Amino acid sequence: MPLSTEQKQKGIRKFLEKNPDAQARVDGILQAVADALQTPLDTLKDAEAHRTLASAAKALGVDAYELLLMFAADSEEEFRQLQEENRHNLQKALGLV
Secondary structure, eight states: OOOOOHHHHHHHHHHHHHOOOHHHHHOOHHHHHHHHTTTTTTHHHHHHHHHHHHHHHHHTTSHHHHHHHHHHHHSSHHHHHHHHHHHHHHHHHOOOO
8 A cells, every 4th residue: 555645744754854954945945936836835845845855865776755665654664564565566556466
């Protein structure tokens, strides 16, 4: 089963808490920018948080979803379970199982 919305939000929140530079990038998005783009500020901040997580994953040489799983999980055991579910879902989607 894919991560729930709550799990994704938790993972992003924990990622930002552990990465002050990423949090600063998200916090640096101004309401004026959102107004100019006619986009809700929360939407822009969420997109920046995801871009920052993806950049961090690339720098670490891991998949962005795997990094999100690491932060969404409350324990190593839960991470391994989520990771295995993700692999199984990918294999199923590709018709390998």
